[in-house]
Amino acid sequence: MNKDSLERKLESMPQAKLNHEKKDKLIQTIIHNDDTQKKRSNWNTVFRWLAPLGGTAVVALLVWILVVPNFDDAAPQASLVAEYQLADIQDLEKFSGMIKLPTYAPFNVGELHYQELFVNGIDDIIEGKVEFIQPQITYFSSDNPEQLFTILMFSTNHEHLYQPIGEGEYNEIVEFDDGLKAEYYTPSEEISHFSWIEDDMYITLTIVSTASDPIPLEEVIKIAKSFELYEVNSENYHVYTVDNCPETYIPCVNAFTNSDAVKAFNGTSSLTREDGSMMFGDVFHEDIEKNLDTLKVDKNGAVTLDFITMNPDSFMVYLLDGNERVEEFESNQNTFHAPNEKGTYVYEVFGEYNNGTVHHYLKIKVK
Amino acid sequence: MEKEKVITDWFYQYSDEIYNFFIYRLGTADVDDFVQEVFIRAMTGFEHFQQNSSPKTWLYSIAKNITIDEIRRRNRKKWKSIIPFQAQHEPKMTETPEQLLHMNEENKELYHAILSLKSGYREVLILRGINLFTVTETAEILGWSENKVRSTYHRSKKALKKKLGGNLHE
The missing domain is CATH 1.10.10.10 (Winged helix-like DNA-binding domain superfamily/Winged helix DNA-binding domain)
Structure with a gap:
């Protein structure tokens, strides 16, 4: 495969070398297991002594290790559609506090696609100023690959980019949400455009669906009415990331829906650390129930698992009734569907990893 | 003895690459301790190394885990004072990565x-x-x-x- 110029540049980045004297010193330290290792191993030693003992002390310690990272934060404040996936789009962060995004989608959203269009010419592209960039986000249905909607927006300062509402192409003018007016244009059975001006932003919502299963205007209006300010606030975001996962040998898993995300709780585990020592842990069922964050989901809504630090070799999802596994779920590409009836449900995700096994737990509330 | 010989060979073969990995990954020039830590962990966990896999990728996976530990440590500075091992990873040199890498x-x-x-x-x-x-x-x-x-x-x-x-x- 041909390498692009960026790849060639990366390849030619300078490299440093440890000098011989330093290397000799380091290898001596490594071989002779000097003070550095002894200091470091204080914590490991504690675990090595305790792990084989079994019993309450180990359970309590493990509960502390595995539980603390799970409930150190309050429930997430996710409200925008696919907020979990939005948080992964680093380029969008520069629009924090400047743009609005939907809090409603007519389908379960899976993948998001983000791209930036530029308002003017090459100078603006090079300058990369936010006011010259048009963010475009596409929300794909997780259930039907032919359903999606795209949002494109830009400041009304760029008058050459749009025509006032009522002067463009449209089938009808729709009044919605406290006097806002939008052009609704359906060039084909599969595609519709809904454009309006709100808070000095020109917003176009493009909906794509199949002719046999169209998304009606009422649903389009519902999306448009649901727009809320997009704000990045990492303080309020309470899921695992590569950087906050508590220990590298413990698998961290998040679960997310269209509008919510939580950490999965790590229960009974048997894991090997990098240094070869084993960690065994058990938790009481009451502790699991007590410490689970609740994931809000619509009836039959999609719940997606996101494995943060390591991918399992295999995993199974079970619906629990107390300690009993009452139903086994087929999981397609990390996604399974919530029940059709309102209520609170607890699931077990049994993951097999290359360094052991973990029973993760998840509580969902079907609205 | 066999283990020490293997680790020593690996050290001389891969330490420079791992040294650079840390400089680029952590954005600091003071990464000697991290390199050392990789091989200490490799020494301790040597029995768990799968003989049919590549030592280089195994050492890098240890290095990757150390960077995650370090980033987490930076995020949780309040723990610094109670974990003696981590205190020694405070920057000790003034040379920047840019200078070190010319x-x-x-x-x-x-x-x-x-x-x-x-x-x-x-x-x-x-x-x-x-x-x-x-x-x-x-x-x-x-x-x-x-x-x-x-x-x-x-x-x-x-x-x-x-x-x-x-x-x-x-």
Whole structure:
């Protein structure tokens, strides 16, 4: 495969070398297991002594290790559609506090696609100023690959980019949400455009669906009415990331829906650390129930698992009734569907990893 | 003795590469202790090394875990005072990575753009782009699927190009 110029540049980045004297010193330290290792191993030693003992002390310690990272934060404040996936789009962060995004989608959203269009010419592209960039986000249905909607927006300062509402192409003018007016244009059975001006932003919502299963205007209006300010606030975001996962040998898993995300709780585990020592842990069922964050989901809504630090070799999802596994779920590409009836449900995700096994737990509330 | 000999061989063979991995991944020149830590962990966990796998990717996966530990430590500074091992990782030298690597202006710009990216992007760019690991090796080191490596590498290059704006000279 041909390498692009960026790849060639990366390849030619300078490299440093440890000098011989330093290397000799380091290898001596490594071989002779000097003070550095002894200091470091204080914590490991504690675990090595305790792990084989079994019993309450180990359970309590493990509960502390595995539980603390799970409930150190309050429930997430996710409200925008696919907020979990939005948080992964680093380029969008520069629009924090400047743009609005939907809090409603007519389908379960899976993948998001983000791209930036530029308002003017090459100078603006090079300058990369936010006011010259048009963010475009596409929300794909997780259930039907032919359903999606795209949002494109830009400041009304760029008058050459749009025509006032009522002067463009449209089938009808729709009044919605406290006097806002939008052009609704359906060039084909599969595609519709809904454009309006709100808070000095020109917003176009493009909906794509199949002719046999169209998304009606009422649903389009519902999306448009649901727009809320997009704000990045990492303080309020309470899921695992590569950087906050508590220990590298413990698998961290998040679960997310269209509008919510939580950490999965790590229960009974048997894991090997990098240094070869084993960690065994058990938790009481009451502790699991007590410490689970609740994931809000619509009836039959999609719940997606996101494995943060390591991918399992295999995993199974079970619906629990107390300690009993009452139903086994087929999981397609990390996604399974919530029940059709309102209520609170607890699931077990049994993951097999290359360094052991973990029973993760998840509580969902079907609205 | 056999173990010591193998680790010593690996150290002389791979320590420079791992040294550079830390400089690029952590954005600091003071990474000797991290290199040392990789081989200490390798020594301790040697029995668990699968003989049919590559020592290089195994050592890098240990290095990757150490960077995660370090980033987490930076995020949780309040723990610093009660974990003696971590206290020694406070910067001890004043030389910057740019000086250590004798970077020209263009390299500096690229280096800082890489450092400004999120963790996953940075890891895959360094491993695939700078260290020239294959997709399979990168997947093994990061514990990801090969597809995830491919898509994340693609996205990270895109993000890096954006960071660099028009400053990516041919």
